[in-house]
Amino acid sequence: MIKDPGTFFSAYNENHGIAYPIAFMLLSYLAVMLPIGVLAAVLNITSPTDAAIGLVLFLGIGVVYWIQGLIEALLAHGCAYLFGARGVSKTLEAYAFPTVVRYGLWWVPLVNIALGLYGLYLQIKALSAFHDISTGKAAIAALFLPVLFMVLVTVIIAAVIATFVLELGSQPGPRPAMYLLGIVA
DSSP states (O other): OOSOHHHHHHHOOOOOOSHHHHHHHHHHHHHHHHHHHHHHHHHTTTOHHHHHHHHHHHHHHHHHHHHHHHHHHHHHHHHHHHTTOOOHHHHHHHHHTTHHHHHTTTTSTTHHHHHHHHHHHHHHHHHHHHHTOOHHHHHHHHHHHHHHHHHHHHHHHHHHHHHHHHHHHOOOOOOOHHHHHHHHO
């Protein structure tokens, strides 16, 4: 899959149903988070409670990522459906296979960006091959909603920051004593 994704995805002809890709995604996300969880446990070995909390916390983050991945795959399937894609299980498989590649080294700077982009490329190739749609349509299906989400989050963050910045520029002046009494009364 990593060396020649086009051949792998076009030759892949298995139907496992919907449970297989969901379970594969869950195990992949837990496998991705396990090294950091173990590291947190080892670094807190003198305090078993902190070690257990660290391990459980990182595995819990893996479950949250899994839910996010499922939602992303289902939304991408909704977009791909408009282009003629049929079969949710195929879309889930297209998103399950590159999970480890996409998120495997998320804690290593710069490597995480390169692997994340390559994992996204693998998802697009898998969507294209599994649903027999063009790569362009698969790219639109895979990228439209994440880009829309990033734009919305950026606008919301910019609005919150602008609110604080604009509020900091206007200092309240001294109020007359009668005005303060009117507020209390």
